[in-house]
Amino acid sequence: FRLISLSRRCAFKGDPSMCLPPGPPSLPLIGNALDISAKNPGQSFADLAKKYGDIVCLHIFGETVLVINSLSIAKDLLEKRSRIYSGRPQYATYKSYGADLITPFLDYGDPWRLHRRLFNQTMRQDMIESFRPAQKRSVQQLLSNLSSSPKAWDEHAYTFASGAILSTTYDYNVQPRADPLVQVFTSTLDSFTFLFSPVTPIILSVMPFLKLMPPSLPGGILNAKAFRTAMQEMINMPFNILRARKDAGKSASCIATTPVPRTTMTPAEVDFHFKGFCTSVFGGGAGTTSETLRIFVLLMVQNLHVQVRATREIDAVVGRDRLPDFEDREAMPYVEAVAREVMRWQPVAPLGVPHSSTEDDTYGGYFIPKGSVIIPNIREMSHDPTKYPRPDDFLPERFLAADGTLKDSDETDLSFIFGFGRRVCPGRHFANASLWIAIANLLAVFEFRQPKNDKAEEVPVVPEWTYGLTS
Numbered sequence: 438f439r440l441i442s443l444s445r446r447c448a449f450k451g452d453p454s455m456c457l458p459p460g461p462p463s464l465p466l467i468g469n470a471l472d473i474s475a476k477n478p479g480q481s482f483a484d485l486a487k488k489y490g491d492i493v494c495l496h497i498f499g500e501t502v503l504v505i506n507s508l509s510i511a512k513d514l515l516e517k518r519s520r521i522y523s524g525r526p527q528y529a530t531y532k533s534y535g536a537d538l539i540t541p542f543l544d545y546g547d548p549w550r551l552h553r554r555l556f557n558q559t560m561r562q563d564m565i566e567s568f569r570p571a572q573k574r575s576v577q578q579l580l581s582n583l584s585s586s587p588k589a590w591d592e593h594a595y596t597f598a599s600g601a602i603l604s605t606t607y608d609y610n611v612q613p614r615a616d617p618l619v620q621v622f623t624s625t626l627d628s629f630t631f632l633f634s635p636v637t638p639i640i641l642s643v644m645p646f647l648k649l650m651p652p653s654l655p656g657g658i659l660n661a662k663a664f665r666t667a668m669q670e671m672i673n674m675p676f677n678i679l680r681a682r683k684d685a686g687k688s689a690s691c692i693a694t695t696p697v698p699r700t701t702m703t704p705a706e707v708d709f710h711f712k713g714f715c716t717s718v719f720g721g722g723a724g725t726t727s728e729t730l731r732i733f734v735l736l737m738v739q740n741l742h743v744q745v746r747a748t749r750e751i752d753a754v755v756g757r758d759r760l761p762d763f764e765d766r767e768a769m770p771y772v773e774a775v776a777r778e779v780m781r782w783q784p785v786a787p788l789g790v791p792h793s794s795t796e797d798d799t800y801g802g803y804f805i806p807k808g809s810v811i812i813p814n815i816r817e818m819s820h821d822p823t824k825y826p827r828p829d830d831f832l833p834e835r836f837l838a839a840d841g842t843l844k845d846s847d848e849t850d851l852s853f854i855f856g857f858g859r860r861v862c863p864g865r866h867f868a869n870a871s872l873w874i875a876i877a878n879l880l881a882v883f884e885f886r887q888p889k890n891d892k893a894e895e896v897p898v899v900p901e902w903t904y905g906l907t908s
Protein backbone atom coordinates (compact mmCIF):
# COMPACT_ATOMS: atom_id res chain seq x y z
CA PHE A 438 0.00 0.00 0.00
CA ARG A 439 2.84 2.35 0.91
CA LEU A 440 4.51 1.79 -2.45
CA ILE A 441 1.28 2.47 -4.30
CA SER A 442 0.42 5.59 -2.33
CA LEU A 443 3.92 7.02 -2.71
CA SER A 444 3.94 6.51 -6.42
CA ARG A 445 1.07 8.97 -6.67
CA ARG A 446 3.16 12.09 -6.41
CA CYS A 447 0.23 14.47 -5.84
CA ALA A 448 -1.70 13.24 -2.87
CA PHE A 449 -1.51 15.32 0.28
CA LYS A 450 -4.57 14.59 2.35
CA GLY A 451 -7.53 16.38 0.71
CA ASP A 452 -5.41 18.79 -1.35
CA PRO A 453 -4.58 17.32 -4.78
CA SER A 454 -2.41 20.34 -5.70
CA MET A 455 0.14 19.35 -3.03
CA CYS A 456 2.85 17.27 -4.69
CA LEU A 457 6.02 15.63 -3.58
CA PRO A 458 9.10 17.54 -4.76
CA PRO A 459 10.25 16.80 -8.33
CA GLY A 460 12.33 13.77 -9.18
CA PRO A 461 12.92 11.18 -11.88
CA PRO A 462 10.15 8.70 -12.72
CA SER A 463 10.40 5.57 -10.60
CA LEU A 464 9.99 1.89 -11.41
CA PRO A 465 7.66 -0.44 -9.48
CA LEU A 466 9.20 -1.84 -6.26
CA ILE A 467 12.80 -0.72 -6.78
CA GLY A 468 11.74 2.89 -7.40
CA ASN A 469 14.77 5.00 -8.37
CA ALA A 470 17.41 2.54 -7.17
CA LEU A 471 18.87 2.39 -10.70
CA ASP A 472 19.25 6.18 -10.80
CA ILE A 473 21.92 6.03 -8.07
CA SER A 474 25.32 4.64 -9.01
CA ALA A 475 26.56 2.26 -6.32
CA LYS A 476 30.14 3.23 -7.21
CA ASN A 477 29.63 6.97 -7.14
CA PRO A 478 26.32 8.05 -5.54
CA GLY A 479 27.73 11.55 -5.08
CA GLN A 480 27.96 12.00 -8.87
CA SER A 481 24.40 10.65 -9.34
CA PHE A 482 23.10 13.11 -6.78
CA ALA A 483 25.01 15.95 -8.48
CA ASP A 484 23.51 15.01 -11.88
CA LEU A 485 20.02 14.83 -10.38
CA ALA A 486 20.53 18.24 -8.75
CA LYS A 487 21.35 19.74 -12.17
CA LYS A 488 18.21 18.24 -13.67
CA TYR A 489 15.65 18.68 -10.88
CA GLY A 490 16.94 21.53 -8.73
CA ASP A 491 17.26 22.22 -5.03
CA ILE A 492 15.09 19.39 -3.68
CA VAL A 493 15.00 16.07 -5.49
CA CYS A 494 12.54 13.38 -4.47
CA LEU A 495 13.49 9.74 -5.01
CA HIS A 496 11.79 6.49 -4.08
CA ILE A 497 14.23 3.78 -3.14
CA PHE A 498 12.67 0.43 -2.31
CA GLY A 499 9.62 2.11 -0.77
CA GLU A 500 11.48 4.84 1.12
CA THR A 501 10.81 8.46 0.19
CA VAL A 502 14.24 10.06 -0.04
CA LEU A 503 14.63 13.83 -0.39
CA VAL A 504 18.02 15.06 -1.50
CA ILE A 505 18.52 18.68 -0.47
CA ASN A 506 21.02 20.51 -2.65
CA SER A 507 20.55 24.04 -1.36
CA LEU A 508 22.00 25.34 1.88
CA SER A 509 19.09 27.68 2.56
CA ILE A 510 16.54 24.85 2.20
CA ALA A 511 18.66 22.58 4.44
CA LYS A 512 18.68 25.33 7.06
CA ASP A 513 14.93 25.97 6.70
CA LEU A 514 14.10 22.32 7.26
CA LEU A 515 16.87 20.82 9.40
CA GLU A 516 17.53 23.88 11.58
CA LYS A 517 14.41 26.07 11.70
CA ARG A 518 12.12 23.02 11.81
CA SER A 519 14.54 20.79 13.67
CA ARG A 520 11.76 19.63 16.04
CA ILE A 521 10.41 17.40 13.25
CA TYR A 522 13.57 16.81 11.17
CA SER A 523 16.00 15.45 13.78
CA GLY A 524 15.20 11.75 13.53
CA ARG A 525 17.38 9.18 11.82
CA PRO A 526 16.00 6.52 9.49
CA GLN A 527 15.85 3.28 11.45
CA TYR A 528 16.98 0.20 9.58
CA ALA A 529 16.97 -3.32 10.95
CA THR A 530 20.56 -3.41 9.71
CA TYR A 531 21.80 -1.32 12.62
CA LYS A 532 20.90 -3.94 15.21
CA SER A 533 22.01 -6.92 13.15
CA TYR A 534 25.39 -5.27 12.52
CA GLY A 535 25.74 -4.30 16.18
CA ALA A 536 25.64 -0.56 15.47
CA ASP A 537 22.43 0.29 17.37
CA LEU A 538 24.45 2.08 20.08
CA ILE A 539 26.31 4.45 17.76
CA THR A 540 25.24 8.10 18.14
CA PRO A 541 24.69 8.99 14.45
CA PHE A 542 22.26 6.09 14.00
CA LEU A 543 20.12 6.62 17.10
CA ASP A 544 16.64 7.94 16.54
CA TYR A 545 15.46 11.14 18.20
CA GLY A 546 14.69 9.92 21.75
CA ASP A 547 16.08 9.32 25.24
CA PRO A 548 19.17 7.23 24.38
CA TRP A 549 20.22 9.83 21.78
CA ARG A 550 19.60 12.62 24.34
CA LEU A 551 21.92 10.84 26.80
CA HIS A 552 24.63 10.61 24.12
CA ARG A 553 24.29 14.32 23.30
CA ARG A 554 24.42 15.29 26.99
CA LEU A 555 27.63 13.28 27.31
CA PHE A 556 29.06 15.01 24.23
CA ASN A 557 28.04 18.36 25.64
CA GLN A 558 29.68 17.48 28.95
CA THR A 559 32.96 16.49 27.30
CA MET A 560 33.39 18.23 23.92
CA ARG A 561 31.87 21.70 24.26
CA GLN A 562 33.73 24.56 22.62
CA ASP A 563 34.88 25.91 26.01
CA MET A 564 36.50 22.55 26.88
CA ILE A 565 38.59 22.40 23.78
CA GLU A 566 41.72 23.82 25.39
CA SER A 567 41.95 20.77 27.62
CA PHE A 568 42.44 18.58 24.52
CA ARG A 569 45.37 20.59 23.21
CA PRO A 570 48.13 18.61 24.96
CA ALA A 571 46.89 15.36 23.37
CA GLN A 572 46.55 17.04 19.97
CA LYS A 573 50.06 18.50 20.20
CA ARG A 574 51.55 15.16 21.23
CA SER A 575 49.87 13.51 18.26
CA VAL A 576 51.22 16.18 15.90
CA GLN A 577 54.76 15.60 17.16
CA GLN A 578 54.30 11.90 16.53
CA LEU A 579 52.96 12.68 13.03
CA LEU A 580 55.99 14.83 12.17
CA SER A 581 58.40 12.23 13.46
CA ASN A 582 56.58 9.37 11.67
CA LEU A 583 56.56 11.31 8.41
CA SER A 584 60.29 12.06 8.63
CA SER A 585 61.15 8.44 9.20
CA SER A 586 58.79 6.86 6.63
CA PRO A 587 57.24 9.44 4.31
CA LYS A 588 55.82 6.83 1.95
CA ALA A 589 53.45 5.61 4.68
CA TRP A 590 51.98 9.12 4.96
CA ASP A 591 48.36 8.00 4.81
CA GLU A 592 48.89 5.49 7.63
CA HIS A 593 50.50 8.29 9.66
CA ALA A 594 47.52 10.56 9.03
CA TYR A 595 45.29 7.87 10.51
CA THR A 596 47.61 7.31 13.46
CA PHE A 597 47.58 11.05 14.13
CA ALA A 598 43.78 11.32 14.13
CA SER A 599 43.35 8.13 16.17
CA GLY A 600 46.08 9.12 18.61
CA ALA A 601 44.49 12.46 19.49
CA ILE A 602 41.09 10.83 19.98
CA LEU A 603 42.18 7.67 21.80
CA SER A 604 44.23 9.73 24.22
CA THR A 605 41.29 12.07 24.88
CA THR A 606 38.69 9.30 25.12
CA TYR A 607 40.55 6.46 26.86
CA ASP A 608 43.81 8.09 28.05
CA TYR A 609 45.53 5.66 25.69
CA ASN A 610 48.86 6.51 24.04
CA VAL A 611 49.15 4.98 20.60
CA GLN A 612 52.39 3.44 19.37
CA PRO A 613 53.97 5.24 16.39
CA ARG A 614 53.21 2.33 14.04
CA ALA A 615 51.05 -0.81 14.04
CA ASP A 616 49.32 0.05 17.29
CA PRO A 617 47.05 -2.91 18.20
CA LEU A 618 44.07 -0.77 19.18
CA VAL A 619 44.38 1.43 16.09
CA GLN A 620 44.53 -1.69 13.92
CA VAL A 621 41.30 -3.07 15.40
CA PHE A 622 39.53 0.25 14.92
CA THR A 623 40.88 0.77 11.38
CA SER A 624 39.78 -2.56 10.00
CA THR A 625 36.29 -2.21 11.48
CA LEU A 626 35.80 1.38 10.41
CA ASP A 627 36.78 0.63 6.80
CA SER A 628 33.75 -1.64 6.49
CA PHE A 629 31.70 0.67 8.69
CA THR A 630 31.70 3.66 6.33
CA PHE A 631 30.60 1.43 3.45
CA LEU A 632 27.91 -0.43 5.40
CA PHE A 633 26.40 2.74 6.83
CA SER A 634 26.60 4.98 3.77
CA PRO A 635 23.33 6.85 3.09
CA VAL A 636 22.17 4.16 0.61
CA THR A 637 23.56 0.73 1.68
CA PRO A 638 21.23 0.25 4.71
CA ILE A 639 18.17 0.74 2.47
CA ILE A 640 19.40 -1.97 0.12
CA LEU A 641 20.22 -4.31 3.01
CA SER A 642 16.80 -3.87 4.57
CA VAL A 643 15.06 -5.08 1.39
CA MET A 644 17.64 -7.78 0.63
CA PRO A 645 18.41 -9.07 4.14
CA PHE A 646 19.89 -12.29 2.72
CA LEU A 647 22.99 -10.23 1.75
CA LYS A 648 23.85 -10.16 5.47
CA LEU A 649 24.69 -13.86 5.17
CA MET A 650 27.34 -13.44 2.45
CA PRO A 651 30.26 -15.68 3.46
CA PRO A 652 33.12 -13.41 4.64
CA SER A 653 35.62 -15.08 2.30
CA LEU A 654 33.60 -14.33 -0.90
CA PRO A 655 33.37 -11.03 -2.79
CA GLY A 656 30.73 -9.03 -0.93
CA GLY A 657 31.81 -10.72 2.31
CA ILE A 658 32.08 -7.26 3.85
CA LEU A 659 28.27 -7.52 4.18
CA ASN A 660 28.42 -10.53 6.52
CA ALA A 661 26.57 -9.30 9.61
CA LYS A 662 27.89 -11.86 12.08
CA ALA A 663 31.54 -11.14 11.27
CA PHE A 664 30.94 -7.41 11.47
CA ARG A 665 29.09 -7.71 14.80
CA THR A 666 32.05 -9.58 16.27
CA ALA A 667 34.44 -6.89 15.02
CA MET A 668 32.20 -4.17 16.48
CA GLN A 669 32.15 -5.89 19.86
CA GLU A 670 35.94 -6.05 19.86
CA MET A 671 36.18 -2.37 18.91
CA ILE A 672 33.72 -1.37 21.64
CA ASN A 673 35.16 -3.49 24.46
CA MET A 674 38.91 -3.58 23.83
CA PRO A 675 39.67 -0.01 25.05
CA PHE A 676 37.51 -0.54 28.16
CA ASN A 677 39.38 -3.77 28.92
CA ILE A 678 42.69 -1.90 28.61
CA LEU A 679 41.38 0.84 30.93
CA ARG A 680 40.20 -1.74 33.47
CA ALA A 681 43.60 -3.48 33.42
CA ARG A 682 45.29 -0.14 34.10
CA LYS A 683 42.92 0.55 36.97
CA ASP A 684 43.58 -2.93 38.42
CA ALA A 685 47.30 -2.15 38.25
CA GLY A 686 46.63 0.93 40.40
CA LYS A 687 47.13 3.49 37.61
CA SER A 688 44.59 6.28 37.35
CA ALA A 689 43.13 7.64 34.13
CA SER A 690 41.54 10.95 33.35
CA CYS A 691 39.60 10.87 30.13
CA ILE A 692 36.15 10.92 28.55
CA ALA A 693 35.61 7.21 29.38
CA THR A 694 35.79 8.02 33.10
CA THR A 695 33.24 10.87 32.87
CA PRO A 696 30.32 10.53 35.30
CA VAL A 697 27.06 9.73 33.51
CA PRO A 698 24.29 12.31 33.98
CA ARG A 699 21.11 11.24 35.75
CA THR A 700 18.65 9.37 33.50
CA THR A 701 15.58 7.17 33.77
CA MET A 702 17.32 4.37 31.84
CA THR A 703 18.27 1.08 33.56
CA PRO A 704 21.94 0.58 34.59
CA ALA A 705 22.33 -2.01 31.81
CA GLU A 706 20.99 0.45 29.23
CA VAL A 707 23.23 3.20 30.57
CA ASP A 708 26.27 0.92 30.36
CA PHE A 709 25.36 -0.07 26.77
CA HIS A 710 24.91 3.53 25.69
CA PHE A 711 27.94 4.87 27.54
CA LYS A 712 30.10 2.43 25.61
CA GLY A 713 28.26 3.44 22.44
CA PHE A 714 28.99 7.09 23.15
CA CYS A 715 32.73 6.46 23.68
CA THR A 716 32.90 4.36 20.52
CA SER A 717 31.10 7.15 18.63
CA VAL A 718 33.75 9.66 19.69
CA PHE A 719 36.33 7.51 17.97
CA GLY A 720 34.07 6.35 15.11
CA GLY A 721 32.95 9.91 14.35
CA GLY A 722 36.35 11.48 14.68
CA ALA A 723 39.21 9.32 13.46
CA GLY A 724 38.17 8.61 9.86
CA THR A 725 36.81 12.11 9.19
CA THR A 726 39.94 13.83 10.50
CA SER A 727 42.48 11.54 8.84
CA GLU A 728 40.64 11.58 5.52
CA THR A 729 40.52 15.38 5.57
CA LEU A 730 44.28 15.36 6.13
CA ARG A 731 44.71 13.04 3.16
CA ILE A 732 42.66 15.47 1.04
CA PHE A 733 44.95 18.25 2.33
CA VAL A 734 48.05 16.32 1.18
CA LEU A 735 46.50 15.72 -2.25
CA LEU A 736 45.73 19.42 -2.63
CA MET A 737 49.20 20.50 -1.50
CA VAL A 738 50.84 18.16 -3.99
CA GLN A 739 48.71 19.69 -6.73
CA ASN A 740 49.20 23.31 -5.56
CA LEU A 741 52.83 23.97 -4.79
CA HIS A 742 52.27 27.76 -4.90
CA VAL A 743 49.84 27.45 -1.95
CA GLN A 744 52.50 25.68 0.11
CA VAL A 745 55.02 28.40 -0.71
CA ARG A 746 52.68 31.21 0.37
CA ALA A 747 51.59 29.39 3.54
CA THR A 748 55.18 28.64 4.53
CA ARG A 749 56.11 32.27 4.04
CA GLU A 750 53.32 33.29 6.43
CA ILE A 751 54.34 30.68 9.00
CA ASP A 752 57.98 31.78 8.85
CA ALA A 753 56.98 35.40 9.34
CA VAL A 754 54.81 34.68 12.38
CA VAL A 755 56.53 31.70 14.01
CA GLY A 756 60.12 32.03 12.82
CA ARG A 757 62.24 28.94 12.22
CA ASP A 758 63.13 28.01 15.81
CA ARG A 759 59.85 26.55 16.96
CA LEU A 760 56.70 24.93 15.59
CA PRO A 761 53.31 26.61 15.11
CA ASP A 762 51.10 26.51 18.19
CA PHE A 763 47.41 27.20 18.79
CA GLU A 764 48.24 30.73 19.97
CA ASP A 765 49.55 31.54 16.46
CA ARG A 766 46.28 30.72 14.76
CA GLU A 767 44.79 34.21 14.57
CA ALA A 768 47.99 35.69 13.21
CA MET A 769 48.01 33.32 10.21
CA PRO A 770 44.92 34.04 8.08
CA TYR A 771 46.30 32.35 4.97
CA VAL A 772 46.90 29.03 6.77
CA GLU A 773 43.36 29.33 8.15
CA ALA A 774 42.07 29.93 4.62
CA VAL A 775 43.94 26.84 3.38
CA ALA A 776 42.34 24.70 6.12
CA ARG A 777 38.86 26.03 5.25
CA GLU A 778 39.31 25.54 1.52
CA VAL A 779 40.41 21.92 2.08
CA MET A 780 37.14 21.26 3.92
CA ARG A 781 35.06 23.07 1.28
CA TRP A 782 36.74 21.62 -1.79
CA GLN A 783 35.94 18.02 -0.83
CA PRO A 784 33.80 17.75 2.32
CA VAL A 785 34.76 14.47 3.95
CA ALA A 786 31.11 13.58 4.67
CA PRO A 787 29.76 14.72 1.28
CA LEU A 788 26.19 13.55 1.90
CA GLY A 789 26.21 14.20 5.66
CA VAL A 790 24.26 11.68 7.71
CA PRO A 791 20.61 11.25 6.63
CA HIS A 792 17.95 12.83 8.86
CA SER A 793 14.34 11.65 8.93
CA SER A 794 11.10 13.57 9.38
CA THR A 795 8.81 12.66 12.26
CA GLU A 796 5.63 14.46 11.05
CA ASP A 797 3.95 15.22 7.71
CA ASP A 798 5.05 18.67 6.55
CA THR A 799 4.74 21.07 3.64
CA TYR A 800 7.50 23.27 2.24
CA GLY A 801 7.50 25.63 -0.75
CA GLY A 802 4.23 24.12 -1.98
CA TYR A 803 5.52 20.57 -1.70
CA PHE A 804 4.35 17.78 0.57
CA ILE A 805 6.98 16.01 2.69
CA PRO A 806 5.54 12.83 4.21
CA LYS A 807 6.39 11.72 7.75
CA GLY A 808 9.26 9.22 7.70
CA SER A 809 10.99 10.77 4.67
CA VAL A 810 14.74 10.26 4.57
CA ILE A 811 16.45 13.64 4.15
CA ILE A 812 19.94 13.62 2.62
CA PRO A 813 21.73 16.99 2.81
CA ASN A 814 23.97 17.09 -0.26
CA ILE A 815 26.79 18.94 1.48
CA ARG A 816 29.20 18.50 -1.46
CA GLU A 817 26.72 20.26 -3.76
CA MET A 818 26.26 23.09 -1.24
CA SER A 819 30.00 23.60 -0.92
CA HIS A 820 30.24 23.86 -4.72
CA ASP A 821 27.45 26.42 -5.18
CA PRO A 822 28.97 28.73 -7.81
CA THR A 823 26.98 31.74 -6.58
CA LYS A 824 28.77 31.51 -3.22
CA TYR A 825 32.02 29.92 -4.35
CA PRO A 826 32.93 31.11 -7.87
CA ARG A 827 34.97 28.50 -9.80
CA PRO A 828 33.97 25.95 -7.18
CA ASP A 829 36.15 23.11 -8.50
CA ASP A 830 39.32 25.19 -8.19
CA PHE A 831 41.31 25.16 -4.95
CA LEU A 832 41.44 28.85 -4.03
CA PRO A 833 42.18 29.54 -0.34
CA GLU A 834 42.15 33.29 -1.10
CA ARG A 835 38.36 33.15 -1.55
CA PHE A 836 38.24 33.34 2.26
CA LEU A 837 40.43 36.46 2.43
CA ALA A 838 39.55 40.15 2.12
CA ALA A 839 41.65 42.44 -0.10
CA ASP A 840 43.85 43.38 2.89
CA GLY A 841 44.69 39.72 3.56
CA THR A 842 42.51 39.37 6.66
CA LEU A 843 39.92 36.62 6.95
CA LYS A 844 36.50 37.47 5.54
CA ASP A 845 33.75 37.04 8.05
CA SER A 846 30.54 36.70 6.09
CA ASP A 847 27.80 34.28 5.16
CA GLU A 848 29.87 33.13 2.21
CA THR A 849 32.75 32.09 4.41
CA ASP A 850 30.61 30.31 7.00
CA LEU A 851 31.44 26.66 6.51
CA SER A 852 29.56 25.33 9.54
CA PHE A 853 27.25 23.30 7.24
CA ILE A 854 30.18 20.96 6.52
CA PHE A 855 29.46 19.62 10.03
CA GLY A 856 25.73 19.14 9.47
CA PHE A 857 22.60 20.75 10.77
CA GLY A 858 20.36 21.61 13.69
CA ARG A 859 20.08 19.34 16.71
CA ARG A 860 22.12 16.64 14.96
CA VAL A 861 25.06 18.92 14.13
CA CYS A 862 28.43 17.19 14.61
CA PRO A 863 29.30 17.33 18.32
CA GLY A 864 33.00 16.78 17.52
CA ARG A 865 33.31 19.85 15.27
CA HIS A 866 35.35 21.97 17.71
CA PHE A 867 37.70 19.07 18.39
CA ALA A 868 38.03 18.32 14.64
CA ASN A 869 38.63 21.93 13.74
CA ALA A 870 41.47 22.23 16.27
CA SER A 871 43.07 18.88 15.36
CA LEU A 872 43.03 19.71 11.66
CA TRP A 873 44.41 23.21 12.09
CA ILE A 874 47.34 22.20 14.29
CA ALA A 875 48.21 19.32 11.95
CA ILE A 876 47.99 21.45 8.79
CA ALA A 877 50.03 24.33 10.25
CA ASN A 878 52.77 21.97 11.45
CA LEU A 879 52.91 19.94 8.25
CA LEU A 880 53.26 23.14 6.22
CA ALA A 881 55.97 24.41 8.57
CA VAL A 882 58.10 21.29 8.30
CA PHE A 883 57.49 19.51 4.98
CA GLU A 884 57.10 20.14 1.31
CA PHE A 885 54.65 17.83 -0.44
CA ARG A 886 55.56 16.88 -4.01
CA GLN A 887 54.29 14.50 -6.67
CA PRO A 888 56.13 11.16 -6.63
CA LYS A 889 58.95 10.71 -9.14
CA ASN A 890 59.40 7.89 -11.66
CA ASP A 891 62.67 6.11 -12.55
CA LYS A 892 63.71 9.03 -14.74
CA ALA A 893 63.22 11.43 -11.81
CA GLU A 894 60.19 12.97 -13.53
CA GLU A 895 57.22 13.94 -11.40
CA VAL A 896 54.18 11.72 -11.94
CA PRO A 897 50.88 13.60 -11.63
CA VAL A 898 48.65 12.31 -8.85
CA VAL A 899 45.19 11.32 -10.06
CA PRO A 900 42.78 11.05 -7.15
CA GLU A 901 40.28 8.22 -6.82
CA TRP A 902 37.50 8.65 -4.32
CA THR A 903 35.82 6.13 -2.09
CA TYR A 904 32.11 6.56 -1.40
CA GLY A 905 30.48 5.71 1.88
CA LEU A 906 29.47 7.63 4.96
CA THR A 907 32.76 9.44 4.36
CA SER A 908 34.72 9.92 1.16
Ligand code: HEM
Nearest residue numbers: 540541718721722725786789790855856857860862864868
Ligand atom coordinates in the same frame (compact mmCIF):
# COMPACT_ATOMS: atom_id res chain seq x y z
C1 HEM B 1 36.48 16.99 9.53
C2 HEM B 1 35.91 16.43 10.56
C3 HEM B 1 34.43 16.12 10.67
C4 HEM B 1 33.41 16.35 9.80
C5 HEM B 1 33.47 17.03 8.42
C6 HEM B 1 32.20 15.86 10.42
C7 HEM B 1 30.95 15.93 9.83
C8 HEM B 1 29.79 15.44 10.41
C9 HEM B 1 28.50 15.51 9.82
C10 HEM B 1 28.17 16.11 8.45
C11 HEM B 1 27.62 14.93 10.67
C12 HEM B 1 26.12 14.75 10.46
C13 HEM B 1 25.36 15.90 11.11
C14 HEM B 1 23.88 15.88 10.78
O1 HEM B 1 23.25 14.85 10.92
O2 HEM B 1 23.34 16.91 10.34
C15 HEM B 1 28.37 14.49 11.83
C16 HEM B 1 27.81 13.84 12.90
C17 HEM B 1 28.55 13.37 13.96
N1 HEM B 1 29.90 13.56 14.19
FE1 HEM B 1 31.18 14.54 12.99
N2 HEM B 1 32.51 15.34 11.64
C18 HEM B 1 33.86 15.48 11.84
C19 HEM B 1 34.57 15.12 12.97
C20 HEM B 1 34.03 14.54 14.10
C21 HEM B 1 34.75 14.28 15.33
C22 HEM B 1 36.21 14.66 15.60
C23 HEM B 1 33.87 13.63 16.16
C24 HEM B 1 34.10 13.14 17.57
C25 HEM B 1 35.03 13.57 18.34
C26 HEM B 1 32.61 13.51 15.47
C27 HEM B 1 31.48 12.91 15.98
C28 HEM B 1 30.24 12.93 15.36
C29 HEM B 1 29.04 12.30 15.92
C30 HEM B 1 28.97 11.50 17.22
C31 HEM B 1 27.99 12.58 15.06
C32 HEM B 1 26.53 12.16 15.19
C33 HEM B 1 25.70 13.26 15.86
C34 HEM B 1 24.23 12.88 16.05
O3 HEM B 1 23.74 12.04 15.33
O4 HEM B 1 23.57 13.48 16.91
N3 HEM B 1 32.74 14.07 14.22
N4 HEM B 1 29.69 14.83 11.65
